[in-house]
Amino acid sequence: MSDAGQRAPRPIANDFWLATSGDDLTPRPPLREDIQVDVAILGGGFSGLWTAYYLLKNDPSLDVLIVEREICGYGASGRNGGWCSPRFPVDPGPLKKRFGTTVARNVNIAQQEIVEEIGGTLEAEGIDAEFRSTGLLSLARSQQQMEGLASTLNTYESLGLGRGNRLLDAGEAFDRVRATNIYGGLEASYGANVHPGKFVRGLARAVEGLGARICEATTATAIRSGADAAIVTDGGTVRARRAVVAACEAYLTEIPGYRRSLLPMSSMIVLTAPLSEAQWRDIGWHGGESISSQVHTKNYLTRTADGRILYGSRGASYLFGSAMPENAIRDEPVFEWMRDCVREWWPQLADIPFTHAWGGYLGVPRDWLPTVDFDPDSKIATLHGYTGRGVSTSALCAKLLAGLIGGRKSGLEGLPIHRPRAPRWEFEPFRWLGVRYVQNAFARIDDAEGARRRRPADAGLAEYLGEQ
Numbered sequence: 100m101s102d103a104g105q106r107a108p109r110p111i112a113n114d115f116w117l118a119t120s121g122d123d124l125t126p127r128p129p130l131r132e133d134i135q136v137d138v139a140i141l142g143g144g145f146s147g148l149w150t151a152y153y154l155l156k157n158d159p160s161l162d163v164l165i166v167e168r169e170i171c172g173y174g175a176s177g178r179n180g181g182w183c184s185p186r187f188p189v190d191p192g193p194l195k196k197r198f199g200t201t202v203a204r205n206v207n208i209a210q211q212e213i214v215e216e217i218g219g220t221l222e223a224e225g226i227d228a229e230f231r232s233t234g235l236l237s238l239a240r241s242q243q244q245m246e247g248l249a250s251t252l253n254t255y256e257s258l259g260l261g262r263g264n265r266l267l268d269a270g271e272a273f274d275r276v277r278a279t280n281i282y283g284g285l286e287a288s289y290g291a292n293v294h295p296g297k298f299v300r301g302l303a304r305a306v307e308g309l310g311a312r313i314c315e316a317t318t319a320t321a322i323r324s325g326a327d328a329a330i331v332t333d334g335g336t337v338r339a340r341r342a343v344v345a346a347c348e349a350y351l352t353e354i355p356g357y358r359r360s361l362l363p364m365s366s367m368i369v370l371t372a373p374l375s376e377a378q379w380r381d382i383g384w385h386g387g388e389s390i391s392s393q394v395h396t397k398n399y400l401t402r403t404a405d406g407r408i409l410y411g412s413r414g415a416s417y418l419f420g421s422a423m424p425e426n427a428i429r430d431e432p433v434f435e436w437m438r439d440c441v442r443e444w445w446p447q448l449a450d451i452p453f454t455h456a457w458g459g460y461l462g463v464p465r466d467w468l469p470t471v472d473f474d475p476d477s478k479i480a481t482l483h484g485y486t487g488r489g490v491s492t493s494a495l496c497a498k499l500l501a502g503l504i505g506g507r508k509s510g511l512e513g514l515p516i517h518r519p520r521a522p523r524w525e526f527e528p529f530r531w532l533g534v535r536y537v538q539n540a541f542a543r544i545d546d547a548e549g550a551r552r553r554r555p556a557d558a559g560l561a562e563y564l565g566e567q
């Protein structure tokens with residue numbers, strides 16, 4: 100894959116997933132010509148790769164080219180927590196309120212089914228992404244959180260989706276994961292865990308096997324629409340006979356015309372060294388479920404296949420103008436706070452070494468709902484806005500989008516994600532003021548709840564502004 104004189108990808112600081120993917124990370128040759136294809140895709144993450152995959156599965160004769168600025172998996176797809184989640188980005192309660200029972204139910208079923216489909220596809224394509232059907236375990240670490248979980252279960256039941264979900268009392272939950280302050284939990288028997296590096300790199304190879312061309316180390320500078328639809332890059336212009344697909348999630352906000360379509364939000368991860376068998380016996384967590392507690396600042400914990408604890412959280416603050424520099428997600432005080440969180444969950448791991456820490460950017464739509472659209476007149480297609488659930492939702496959206504581009508029914512057309520656009524985020528400085536206020540308030544609410552203090556007086560306002 101190497102090419103003489105080609106630049107190396109920008110390293111992801113202290114990356115774990117790509118480094119352990121077992122794949123050759125030398126960039127594929129960049130684009131060095133003007134070219135015309137049927138479908139031009141911007142972005143070599145899950146969205147771009149799944150779109151190419153479903154397009155070519157539907158119609159192997161299509162000519163598909165993907166341009167990627169660094170290497171496939173450089174973005175969030177190669178940096179995430181490994182949750183292949185059966186939970187849609189909008190929770191069932193708000194979804195039901197906005198779209199009614201039938202739609203909320205259909206969305207949740209589609210999301211659950213796509214997790215199974217991903218597992219099946221990985222197997223069929225021979226991609227060993229360590230896909231494990233572990234299920235989810237949402238833990239309550241306060242009485243308030245326990246009430247929240249009970250209400251979530253009620254909503255699932257009201258949608259006819261209660262099966263596979265069960266509330267655990269404090270004793271049962273503690274038996275599953277022996278952490279401090281466990282008040283109970285909600286288990287879901289479906290949902291999976293993956294090695295994101297092996298997944299995204301394997302998918303790229305599968306897509307090439309189906310006939311797609313991938314140009315890495317190629318930066319898109321603009322998207323053109325209409326008769327002249329194209330991705331303009333630093334190595335040449337990719338004109339598209341049928342569609343130009345914008346598939347770069349948070350990075351979409353760097354492309355002219357898309358700046359307020361999403362909010363780039365950082366998420367950060369710390370990773371321990373592998374625990375000993377005795378430490379695992381002490382902690383439990385034998386099912387390797389994807390676990391979280393119900394804090395406002397969010398957390399997600401994964402037991403990796405090689406026996407480490409991955410602790411992720413939305414850590415770093417939003418930056419003015421939706422800036423997304425790499426150095427902002429290598430924020431050592433935030434990493435240290437996250438390491439303290441692990442030690443607070445499991446004081447018996449006070450001396451466990453942490454080997455890796457990294458961050459990435461995910462994309463948050465103004466109304467939390469992903470968007471999938473193809474306009475045959477402008478030839479512009481897009482899929483984005485998964486917040487922190489894109490490992491599975493990107494495949495769902497790509498399946499729908501590939502059907503729209505190829506004129507082939509996927510059965511997903513009626514879902515509310517199929518829409519021309521999401522509401523735009525506010526202009527600055529209002530965006531910065533609003534988001535920073537909510538981030539700050541959520542941290543204060545978590546601190547107060549953690550210390551069993553009264554919630555801040557503005558908790559209700561912050562929750563109204565910042566939650567779906």
Ligand SMILES: Cc1cc2nc3c(=O)[nH]c(=O)nc-3n(C[C@H](O)[C@H](O)[C@H](O)COP(=O)(O)OP(=O)(O)OC[C@H]3O[C@@H](n4cnc5c(N)ncnc54)[C@H](O)[C@@H]3O)c2cc1C
Binds near residue numbers: 348
């Ligand atoms: C730290 C972290 C943890 C997460 N944890 C989870 C999780 O556990 N479960 C879950 O479901 N979701 C999680 N997410 C979200 C999930 O990873 C993303 O939603 C998903 O990977 C998005 O895939 P994508 O292909 O749309 O975008 P990306 O993976 O970001 O891919 C976009 C690609 O476009 C390329 N690109 C950008 N600009 C240009 C340009 N100008 N020219 C050419 N190429 C360009 C980038 O280099 C990148 O490779 C997490 C995200 C982060 C950051």
